[in-house]
Amino acid sequence: TERNREGYAPLYNSFEQFFSRYLYRRVRHCFNRPICSTPAAEVTIKERYTDDYNWTFKFTGTERRCINLGSYNYLGFAEPTGPCADAAAEAVRRYGLALASPRAELGSCALHKELEETTARFLGVEAAIVVGMGFATNSLGLPGLLGPGTLALSDENNHASLILGLRLARAAVRVFRHNDLRHLEQLARAAIAERRWTNIVIVLEGVYSMEGSIVPLQGVVALKKRLGLQLYLDEAHSVGALGAHARGVTDHCGVEPGDVDVLMGTFTKSFGAAGGYIAGSAKLIKWIRAHGHAHTYAHAMSPPVAAQVLAAMRALRTPAGLRRVRTLRDNTHYFRRRLREMGVVTYGHGDSPVVPMLVYTFSNMAAVVERLTARGIATVGVGFPATPLYKARLRFCLSAAHSREQLDACLAAIQEVVDELGLQYSRRR
Ligand code: PMP
Numbered sequence: 001t002e003r004n005r006e007g008y009a010p011l012y013n014s015f016e017q018f019f020s021r022y023l024y025r026r027v028r029h030c031f032n033r034p035i036c037s038t039p040a041a042e043v044t045i046k047e048r049y050t051d052d053y054n055w056t057f058k059f060t061g062t063e064r065r066c067i068n069l070g071s072y073n074y075l076g077f078a079e080p081t082g083p084c085a086d087a088a089a090e091a092v093r094r095y096g097l098a099l100a101s102p103r104a105e106l107g108s109c110a111l112h113k114e115l116e117e118t119t120a121r122f123l124g125v126e127a128a129i130v131v132g133m134g135f136a137t138n139s140l141g142l143p144g145l146l147g148p149g150t151l152a153l154s155d156e157n158n159h160a161s162l163i164l165g166l167r168l169a170r171a172a173v174r175v176f177r178h179n180d181l182r183h184l185e186q187l188a189r190a191a192i193a194e195r196r197w198t199n200i201v202i203v204l205e206g207v208y209s210m211e212g213s214i215v216p217l218q219g220v221v222a223l224k225k226r227l228g229l230q231l232y233l234d235e236a237h238s239v240g241a242l243g244a245h246a247r248g249v250t251d252h253c254g255v256e257p258g259d260v261d262v263l264m265g266t267f268t269k270s271f272g273a274a275g276g277y278i279a280g281s282a283k284l285i286k287w288i289r290a291h292g293h294a295h296t297y298a299h300a301m302s303p304p305v306a307a308q309v310l311a312a313m314r315a316l317r318t319p320a321g322l323r324r325v326r327t328l329r330d331n332t333h334y335f336r337r338r339l340r341e342m343g344v345v346t347y348g349h350g351d352s353p354v355v356p357m358l359v360y361t362f363s364n365m366a367a368v369v370e371r372l373t374a375r376g377i378a379t380v381g382v383g384f385p386a387t388p389l390y391k392a393r394l395r396f397c398l399s400a401a402h403s404r405e406q407l408d409a410c411l412a413a414i415q416e417v418v419d420e421l422g423l424q425y426s427r428r429r
Helices: 014-030 083-095 110-123 134-145 160-169 181-194 217-227 249-253 282-291 293-297 303-315 319-342 362-374 404-421
Strands: 042-050 057-068 127-131 150-155 172-176 199-205 230-234 262-266 276-280 354-360 380-382 392-397
Touching: 014 362, 057 404, 083 303, 110 127, 110 276, 110 303, 127 134, 127 282, 127 293, 134 160, 134 230, 134 262, 134 276, 134 282, 134 293, 150 160, 150 181, 160 199, 172 181, 181 199, 181 217, 199 217, 217 230, 217 249, 276 282, 282 293, 303 319, 319 354, 319 404, 354 362, 362 380, 362 392, 362 404
Parallel strands: 150 172, 150 199, 199 230, 230 262
Antiparallel strands: 042 057, 127 276, 262 276, 354 392, 380 392
8 A cells, every 4th residue: 555654544545546456447438428418318428538547538529429328317307498497597597506505594595495395295295305415415314313323224235325324323234135125124123122222214215226126115114114113215216217106116116105204315317407305294304404414504405406306396297297207117118128138137127217237347348338339329337336346237227208219229239239249148039
């Protein structure tokens, strides 16, 4: 490890060095690719090259228009024109881009109040609070709710913002195997027998962003009711994208929203905006407003962002809006089926708009991303440490905005690359 003259190590640690020297360097051209358009069904990517191994990138002047399978624009609300874009533009004119203050000071405007009321109504619960950043909704919200006397039972695939929030809360954490209700129950019963926890809370997600899996929520709710536990559910990838009313995984699994103690979600995916919310009982939201650091110490949600989400939620109350949810589901089913027919390994459940395709190694991941970009398809590759070392994958995000022609074009390109690299696990059916 590097040390200075006094023997102190640098602020980045040796894992970071290992990662950047041996793994990331060879695949880094897949990451941080700048885009120069809205992240809609098509996106413009700035192509680039690098001329040495010292992290210096040079950008070529070329811009490539690609079909976008990488952004979380599930319902197509990230489009540059239409009612959402108009509402956001109007909000900039009226309130400006930012309010120069946290919510608790001079940073609350009418749009925040309206969005909180609308979010609560949309989800079917008493109240909601909105936060300028989705990541901070978890990482600053959890420490406001849990303390050292809490035991959190946390899914092994939980997002980094949940893990950080639990650490900041100084809660004890026990990890259960992904979506494994038997293991969860085992851990819960053992913890109850210890008789030393102020409360025990299950922390999990609706749709897992690396796996494309959906939580078996009915089973979780039955378990938590049977054992008297609490439930914190992150709906970042499920709200808007799942359920006949677009309300997320509660809607999808037929669970009463009131049976989940804390409903958390983000506006970064299905709503084409930014920020997050926590929703639940009026008492819970009052508590978070007072004890969550985001409300008091972090800048308020930007007004045009709030206006965009409001417009999207309004749209989701109309038949045309809800059609987007059905189109997303149809696109997802179609895409999954065609990938399966190609003979590649995909992960996740049918309705999940996140469709991971296994490419096994880092080098395959880089090669597939590059070859697809060259064919006009923008994708995101994920690998270690976000996945196990030999389970690198491409994570396709489907959208209601994709036309069948666009999906067919993507599938044809994927087929070519899969054939070139031999990524099938079985002969094509
Ligand atoms: N929770 C989950 C499950 C996520 O996947 C993400 C980010 N993709 C976040 C929280 C953080 O949200 P944001 O990107 O809106 O900050």
